[in-house]
Amino acid sequence: MKKPKITVGAVIEEPGSTIKNKTGGWRSFRPVRDKKKCTKCGLCWQFCPDNAINENFDVNYDYCKGCGICANICPFKAIKMVKEEK
Amino acid sequence: MKKVIEASTAVALGVKLCEPGVIPMYPITPQTHIVERLADYINDGLLSSEMIHVESEHSAISAALGAEAMGVRTFTATASQGLALMHEILFVVAGMRLPVVMAVANRALSAPINIWNDHQDSISERDSGWIQLYVESAQEALDTIIQAYKIAENRKVLLPVMVCLDGFTLSHVYEPVDILKQEDVNKFLPQYNPLFKLDPKKPITMGPIGFPNTYMEFRKQTHDTMLDSINIIKDVNNQFKESFNRSYGNGLIETYKIEDANYAIAAMGTACSTTRVVVDELRKQGKKVGLIKIKSFRPFPKQEIISCCKNIKGIAVIDRNISLGNEGALYTELRSAFYNQNKKPIIKGFIAGLGGRDITPDHIKTAFKKIENSSDTEWLL
Ligand code: SF4
Ligand code: SF4
Numbered sequence: 001m002k003k004p005k006i007t008v009g010a011v012i013e014e015p016g017s018t019i020k021n022k023t024g025g026w027r028s029f030r031p032v033r034d035k036k037k038c039t040k041c042g043l044c045w046q047f048c049p050d051n052a053i054n055e056n057f058d059v060n061y062d063y064c065k066g067c068g069i070c071a072n073i074c075p076f077k078a079i080k081m082v083k084e085e086k
Numbered sequence: 087m088k089k090v091i092e093a094s095t096a097v098a099l100g101v102k103l104c105e106p107g108v109i110p111m112y113p114i115t116p117q118t119h120i121v122e123r124l125a126d127y128i129n130d131g132l133l134s135s136e137m138i139h140v141e142s143e144h145s146a147i148s149a150a151l152g153a154e155a156m157g158v159r160t161f162t163a164t165a166s167q168g169l170a171l172m173h174e175i176l177f178v179v180a181g182m183r184l185p186v187v188m189a190v191a192n193r194a195l196s197a198p199i200n201i202w203n204d205h206q207d208s209i210s211e212r213d214s215g216w217i218q219l220y221v222e223s224a225q226e227a228l229d230t231i232i233q234a235y236k237i238a239e240n241r242k243v244l245l246p247v248m249v250c251l252d253g254f255t256l257s258h259v260y261e262p263v264d265i266l267k268q269e270d271v272n273k274f275l276p277q278y279n280p281l282f283k284l285d286p287k288k289p290i291t292m293g294p295i296g297f298p299n300t301y302m303e304f305r306k307q308t309h310d311t312m313l314d315s316i317n318i319i320k321d322v323n324n325q326f327k328e329s330f331n332r333s334y335g336n337g338l339i340e341t342y343k344i345e346d347a348n349y350a351i352a353a354m355g356t357a358c359s360t361t362r363v364v365v366d367e368l369r370k371q372g373k374k375v376g377l378i379k380i381k382s383f384r385p386f387p388k389q390e391i392i393s394c395c396k397n398i399k400g401i402a403v404i405d406r407n408i409s410l411g412n413e414g415a416l417y418t419e420l421r422s423a424f425y426n427q428n429k430k431p432i433i434k435g436f437i438a439g440l441g442g443r444d445i446t447p448d449h450i451k452t453a454f455k456k457i458e459n460s461s462d463t464e465w466l467l
Binding site for chain 1: 181182183184244281282289290291292293294296299300303304307
């Protein structure tokens with residue numbers, strides 16, 4: 001990892017570091033949506049704490065940390081958490 | 087203009103002269119008079135700060151953090167359990183380098199519950215990264231609040247400052263106080279010009295994660311800054327002297343009759359006033375004794391203390407706190423300061439005045455006797 005600048009109070013002066021910092025590697029389970037079961041109710045999109053689900057309810061695996069909240073909230077059990085394999 | 091006022095009012099007047107934008111507050115004895123006075127000033131249209139009534143001290147310091155992050159000068163006050171409840175956020179404020187100023191009306195910690203004075207509350211926060219200044223009089227309380235903002239907001243410091251005054255023993259005591267003029271304070275204390283602030287037009291990230299590859303560098307940076315603040319505290323004390331013709335030693339420590347003394351009493355807060363009286367009495371009996379008042383406990387002014395002790399044979403340290411299982415905190419610091427010196431005085435620690443018990447002249451005299459009579463070899467007869 002590149003050593004960040006040691007600024008006063010650890011302030012990051014340039015915005016956008018969250019986009020640059022891809023956190024998908026932290027995931028051990030990936031959410032997989034069954035499009036046939038999905039009614040596009042939008043709950044997963046609302047609840048994802050990482051904004052990793054877009055307005056078409058597709059998951060952006062660059063940022064999805066695999067927390068499983070989307071699978072848990074889906075009223076139609078349309079999302080399954082599948083183990084990540086190396 | 088001199089007026090006889092309560093020390094809590096002196097603190098509030100000091101704050102008023104600094105015109106903070108935001109004052110988050112939660113009342114707790116014996117601090118409450120300070121924020122009550124500030125509420126009066128706002129109500130009477132004398133102060134335009136926004137006062138935020140929060141539901142706990144944890145929220146008070148959190149709101150102060152948020153306001154300060156917006157680049158606004160802030161003030162809050164607390165004591166005892168309230169300061170303990172702030173513990174978590176104290177470290178965050180210091181680590182984020184936000185120059186909040188807070189008054190602490192020192193009070194004992196439970197249990198048993200006790201609303202009276204000792205220094206256990208702020209001493210227990212000594213590692214939090216806050217500068218800690220202990221005052222002795224109502225005048226010093228007012229003056230130190232103004233100095234505190236000038237120290238904290240200095241670009242070379244940017245650290246929060248606690249101004250500690252003994253609960254009741256000072257906070258509720260009436261003394262004549264010279265109240266500074268607003269225009270003079272405005273000249274002394276410039277408008278706060280933050281290095282960073284939260285601004286939607288220029289977004290920045292404050293308080294991010296520090297991974298193992300940077301955390302230590304950030305901690306070291308804050309520690310180095312704390313050490314460097316020793317010179318800024320001295321400077322501010324000197325500038326205050328130039329502007330207002332008053333100063334408190336070198337800003338870090340203050341001594342009394344120490345120049346030709348062989349023995350010293352070291353203390354913090356109001357116990358120093360009692361010690362001055364005892365020093366005068368003992369001097370009449372021919373004893374060469376003086377006082378070292380430690381005003382700045384953090385940063386700890388090691389060099390300043392060592393250099394005023396060149397001819398000192400013994401130091402009696404009065405601690406209004408106890409690190410249970412070891413010793414008083416000031417005693418630990420003083421002994422450690424002398425460890426690498428070739429010439430070391432005898433140093434003895436005394437625990438006194440916990441939970442509102444008075445520290446009397448007799449206590450100080452006993453401490454002096456014990457240090458004067460101690461020798462390397464004692465006879466067990
Ligand atoms: S698993 Fe968690 S992070 Fe990933 S898409 Fe679902 S809610 Fe978002
Ligand atoms: S919560 Fe389930 S049904 Fe609703 S949009 Fe998401 S996947 Fe589709």
